[in-house]
Amino acid sequence: MSSRTYYKTTTVIFALIGILHLVRIRQGWEAVIGGVSISMGVSVVAAIVAGYLAYRGYALSKHS
Structure with missing residues (x-):
């Protein structure tokens, strides 16, 4: 799994938890x-x- 995929996956998971x-x-x-x-x-x-964790995952996925 690439780091970009990892960050996108964690972004979705944390966004769902927050919602x-x-x-x-x-x-x-x-x-x-x-x-x-x-x-x-x-x-x-x-x-x-x-x-916050969803935001950071999204930001990191853009830099990977």
Whole structure:
């Protein structure tokens, strides 16, 4: 696998993760893991981090 393909793949994966977190926030979906309710703040942080990683993957794919 070339580095360009790797960066494009990670861009898509992180973009999807970020979008799903934004949808969770917008729709108000509850997330429970092991009986513990996960706050929306976790999704806000996760959406920002995933968005940044998607952006970096996209930028790196353009330079490869």
